[in-house]
Amino acid sequence: MNSKLFGLVQTEWRWLIAIYLFLAGTGGGAHITGVYADFLGWSKVADIGVCLGWPCVLVGCMCLLRDLGQIKNAWRVARKPDTSWIARGTIIISIFMIIGFVHTVLWIWPGIMAGTNDTARHFLGALGAFFAFGTMVYTGLLLGDAIPIPFWSTVLLPILFFVSALSTGIMAVVLAGVITGVDQEQLLALGRVDILLIVVEGLVLAAYLHGSYRLPNSRMSAEHLLRGEAAGMFWGGVGVCGLLIPLVFEALGVHGVGAVAASILGLVGGLCLRYVVLAGGAMYPMSAAGFEFRPVRRPKDPMPAIGKLPPS
Amino acid sequence: MARYGMVIDLKRCYGCYACMLACKVANHTPPNVFWSRVLKGESGTFPNVVRQALPVLCFHCENPGCVKVCPTKATYANEDGVVVIDKNVCVGCKYCLMGCPYGARYTVKEWKSYFPEGLPLSEFEQFQKNAWEEKSGCGVATKCDFCTARRKEGKEPACVAACPANARIFGDLDDPNSEASLRIKRDRGFVLKPEQGTNPKVYYLAPR
Amino acid sequence: MPIYFEYFIDSGEQIAKLCDKFNAKEFFDFAWSRFKALADWHPCPSHTEKNPEYDMYTFYWRAVMHCNSLTQQNPWLDECPQEDPYVYATQMHWKTAEEKGIKHGDKVWLENPQGHRVRGWVALTEGIEPRHLAIAAVAGHWGEYMPIAKGKGTFLNDLVEMDKEHTDPLTLNQDICCRVKIYRA
Numbered sequence: 118m119n120s121k122l123f124g125l126v127q128t129e130w131r132w133l134i135a136i137y138l139f140l141a142g143t144g145g146g147a148h149i150t151g152v153y154a155d156f157l158g159w160s161k162v163a164d165i166g167v168c169l170g171w172p173c174v175l176v177g178c179m180c181l182l183r184d185l186g187q188i189k190n191a192w193r194v195a196r197k198p199d200t201s202w203i204a205r206g207t208i209i210i211s212i213f214m215i216i217g218f219v220h221t222v223l224w225i226w227p228g229i230m231a232g233t234n235d236t237a238r239h240f241l242g243a244l245g246a247f248f249a250f251g252t253m254v255y256t257g258l259l260l261g262d263a264i265p266i267p268f269w270s271t272v273l274l275p276i277l278f279f280v281s282a283l284s285t286g287i288m289a290v291v292l293a294g295v296i297t298g299v300d301q302e303q304l305l306a307l308g309r310v311d312i313l314l315i316v317v318e319g320l321v322l323a324a325y326l327h328g329s330y331r332l333p334n335s336r337m338s339a340e341h342l343l344r345g346e347a348a349g350m351f352w353g354g355v356g357v358c359g360l361l362i363p364l365v366f367e368a369l370g371v372h373g374v375g376a377v378a379a380s381i382l383g384l385v386g387g388l389c390l391r392y393v394v395l396a397g398g399a400m401y402p403m404s405a406a407g408f409e410f411r412p413v414r415r416p417k418d419p420m421p422a423i424g425k426l427p428p429s
Numbered sequence: 430m431a432r433y434g435m436v437i438d439l440k441r442c443y444g445c446y447a448c449m450l451a452c453k454v455a456n457h458t459p460p461n462v463f464w465s466r467v468l469k470g471e472s473g474t475f476p477n478v479v480r481q482a483l484p485v486l487c488f489h490c491e492n493p494g495c496v497k498v499c500p501t502k503a504t505y506a507n508e509d510g511v512v513v514i515d516k517n518v519c520v521g522c523k524y525c526l527m528g529c530p531y532g533a534r535y536t537v538k539e540w541k542s543y544f545p546e547g548l549p550l551s552e553f554e555q556f557q558k559n560a561w562e563e564k565s566g567c568g569v570a571t572k573c574d575f576c577t578a579r580r581k582e583g584k585e586p587a588c589v590a591a592c593p594a595n596a597r598i599f600g601d602l603d604d605p606n607s608e609a610s611l612r613i614k615r616d617r618g619f620v621l622k623p624e625q626g627t628n629p630k631v632y633y634l635a636p637r
Numbered sequence: 638m639p640i641y642f643e644y645f646i647d648s649g650e651q652i653a654k655l656c657d658k659f660n661a662k663e664f665f666d667f668a669w670s671r672f673k674a675l676a677d678w679h680p681c682p683s684h685t686e687k688n689p690e691y692d693m694y695t696f697y698w699r700a701v702m703h704c705n706s707l708t709q710q711n712p713w714l715d716e717c718p719q720e721d722p723y724v725y726a727t728q729m730h731w732k733t734a735e736e737k738g739i740k741h742g743d744k745v746w747l748e749n750p751q752g753h754r755v756r757g758w759v760a761l762t763e764g765i766e767p768r769h770l771a772i773a774a775v776a777g778h779w780g781e782y783m784p785i786a787k788g789k790g791t792f793l794n795d796l797v798e799m800d801k802e803h804t805d806p807l808t809l810n811q812d813i814c815c816r817v818k819i820y821r822a
Contacts, residue, residue: 124720129523129536186521186536186568193501194520203500203524262498264625265530400530403621406439406635408470408481413722414742416758445701446717453713460716469721471764475730478764543712545784 121337121345124412126399127266133184135392137177138256139285141210142278143387144173145249146286148217150307152242152249154290159303164225165293166286167245171217173289174210174252202259209255213248220245253282256391265400268338273325274394280321281359284314285387288363292380301372308367308376315364322355322390338397347393355393359386432510433575434602434630435589436609436618437484440637441596444469444482451591452486455576457560460543462535464573465588481636484597485621486588487512487533487573488629495525495534495570504570510602510630511575519569526570530625534572575599602630645672645807664801671806682750682802686816691750693733695815697774697793700724706775709786725790726760728771729819734761737819744822749796749815756822757791770819 151166182188195211198204220241223230230237257275264270287307294304329339342351359382366379402411444467452458452465465486473479489512496504496512503519506512526534540558542550550558565571576586584590589597600609609632612618618632649672656662671679683694700723702714709715718724727745739745741761747770748754755777765771776790796815797803803812 125532127527129526184522186523186538186570187519187566188521190501190503190518190520193503193518194522195500196502197500200497201500201524202498203522207500263524263527264494265622266527398527400532403468403483403485403531404470405483405619405621405633406481408472408479408483410468410470410483412468412720413760415719415725416742416744443701444721449717450702450713453716460712461719466720467717469723471762473763475763475765475767478762480764543716543785 122341122397122399123414125402126338126341126396130184130395130398132392133180135388135395137180137184138278138391138395139384139388140173140177140180141256142253142282142391143285143289143384144170144177145213145252146282146284147173147289148213148249148286149246149283150286150290152246154303154307155242156239159300161297161299162290162294162303162307163242165297165299166290167217167220167242168225169286169289169293170245170249171214171221174214174217178210178214202255202262206252206255206259209248209251213245213252216241216245216248250279253279256282260394260398263398266398267332267335267401268329268397268399269394271325271328273321273328277318277321277325278391280314280318281387281390284311284318284363285384287311287314288380288383288387291376292384295373295376295380304376305370305372308370312364312367315360315367319360322360334401338399341397341399342393347396350389350396351393354389355386357386358382359390430508430603431601432603432630433489434510434600434609434632435486435575435586436598436600436612436632436634438596438598438612438616438634439481439483440634441594442467442482442484442592443594444480445593447591447593448484448588448597451587452573455579455587456564457557458535458565458571459537459540459557459561462537462571464533464535464571483633484588485531485533486631487529488531488620488627488631489573489575491628491630492626494528494530494625494627498524498528500524511577512572513574513577514565514570514572516566516569516571519566521568521570523570530622530627531629534570536570537567539567640676642674642676646674648672681812681814682798683812683814683816686750688750691748691816691818693747693768693770693817693819695747695770695772695793695796695817697772697813700773700776703773703775706778706786709776709778709789710783712785715785715789722760723762723771724773725758725776727757727791728760728762728765730765730767730769731761731763733767734759739819739821745819746822747791747796747817747819749798749817751798753795753798755792755795770817 147166148170151163151170154166155163182191185191195204195207198208224238254275257278260269261274287310291304291307326339329335341347363379363383366375371379402409446467449463449466456464458464465484468483468485469480470483471478471480489510493512496506500522501518501520504512504514504525521536523536526536540561542554579586585599589599598609598612600607602610604610612634613632616634618634620629620632649669702717703709739759742758744756744758746754746756772791772793777792778786779792780787796817797811797813799811
């Protein structure tokens with residue numbers, strides 16, 4: 118563990134929660150992409166988007182339940198929406214999943230009202246998009262409510278997660294679209310929207326890290342990402358896989374296998390982004406009467422205490 | 430209807446860890462769970478260096494960061510001002526561990542012994558395991574509760590009773606004549622991380 | 638508080654007689670001048686070390702929660718200083734560490750002029766003389782059957798030599814200050 122963050126960084130929310138945040142964001146983004154395609158009349162892309170949306174969030178919720186300590190009380194999680202973002206989030210994503218499920222059953226499979234009732238579908242799609250937006254943004258607000266961790270308490274974090282979720286949602290739809298054989302022009306058009314989103318995401322990420330670096334309390338968290346132990350995952354996973362490669366491939370208009378590769382790497386980048394943000398969440402040390410009290414790092418392995426004796 | 434709090438005199442504390450140990454013994458906490466712990470700090474340049482110990486525990490804040498973020502209402506402040514956790518309601522989401530600015534909350538996935546794996550548990554360890562699972566449980570959040578069981582018998586919390594320097598004073602902050610309130614007023618007690626807005630009820634007296 | 642140790646003169650003469658009887662005079666050949674009544678200071682080998690490589694002095698201090706080496710095996714007592722930067726570490730002034738290229742948390746070897754060496758890890762602090770190393774006593778267990786104590790702290794005892802030069806002839810005390818050189822492991 119990085120010596121500067123030892124004892125201060127949170128260690129409880131790691132991969133399972135990162136996967137949940139990523140899947141919630143991607144599901145919301147895919148659903149919004151599907152609704153956007155629905156309004157444009159691209160019916161196959163719309164079906165893919167809505168069909169990807171709520172199952173992703175459902176799988177994410179399974180990960181969340183796996184992370185809980187006492188699952189038998191899980192039904193109580195929605196009890197305090199007045200102050201707790203977990204409670205509010207549970208309500209939002211539950212409604213989103215129900216809307217997505219209804220949308221799928223009615224218009225996609227088994228498609229009871231398929232092909233008819235366009236206005237009802239548009240209305241339900243818009244409602245689903247609203248709750249998808251809530252799903253994407255609440256993941257950042259959830260982290261921001263942990264006030265002792267200054268790395269998360271910024272408005273840029275929900276914005277970053279929102280843009281990243283839209284981007285990964287589009288990439289998920291493109292991935293499924295290439296596999297199921299959707300019209301190439303539509304996928305390339307989605308790719309062009311994604312270029313804009315990736316550029317915005319890069320700018321927001323730069324602003325987020327710059328802001329964190331400037332505040333002394335969150336500086337060590339920003340350094341942990343830029344130069345510390347999370348630097349590999351940040352620059353490699355988020356920078357190259359999540360931003361650079363999808364940007365280049367979409368700008369070049371690559372389709373087919375190239376688009377599949379770019380989408381997969383982009384999704385991996387989105388997951389890495391959630392993980393490094395969680396891995397950097399540290400509170401600042403306590404100080405009193407002019408002293409600062411930092412927890413200290415100790416070498417992990419118990420080493421034998423004596424060396425080789427000299428020849429006598 | 431008391432409002433319990435504590436005063437810790439930093440001039441008297443010399444970092445002997447007696448409070449940390451007494452808490453561990455009284456509450457049977459497993460390894461790496463420290464409801465009360467002692468931090469060490471140093472200041473100055475050679476040859477004018479001062480070292481200071483800082484005992485920290487759950488501060489039972491009046492505006493607790495942990496209660497605010499708990500989604501199931503498992504943690505709440507009872508009428509004595511002591512923040513407690515109902516282990517039958519807690520779902521183990523660990524959000525409260527992020528919400529405490531002082532790192533006072535812990536969670537244990539499963540009970541572990543101090544000794545290496547594979548050894549049978551001694552009778553005392555079995556007793557400890559049962560006591561821990563009965564009182565606090567695994568998978569849920571746990572923290573200091575100002576020794577509720579001892580207070581019911583009329584004793585002070587274990588850390589207060591164990592301090593050899595009498596550096597810790599436990600009392601009712603609502604009562605203006607309790608020793609805790611008097612010391613806070615006279616010696617200008619301060620709190621840690623006041624900018625977080627949690628209003629802790631454990632005050633420190635400067636090492637004057 | 639006695640300042641005149643008369644009995645040393647007497648015991649010196651008695652020991653001389655015993656040495657004559659058992660033919661062991663060579664062993665105590667350096668000591669006869671020291672059996673005198675007034676206290677005196679003779680530099681121990683740590684102070685007369687000529688080799689400039691061995692430039693650090695070690696000394697030991699007592700951690701408050703440990704008493705005699707068996708308490709290191711007590712899991713509660715061992716857990717208390719888990720986050721304490723001083724108890725299980727070899728403390729060093731940070732300027733000296735900078736000169737030697739050692740950072741906080743580095744594992745180091747301490748080697749005495751006789752070639753014995755022990756391993757520890759370094760905690761940098763301001764509160765120590767720049768050429769000194771502070772080691773908490775009764776630490777550094779290496780036995781397999783004390784699993785909780787094993788490997789924690791620095792085993793100072795191995796640096797303490799047990800021979801004629803390092804023993805006080807009057808009381809048979811060991812010289813516990815050692816001259817060591819420190820380098821990264």
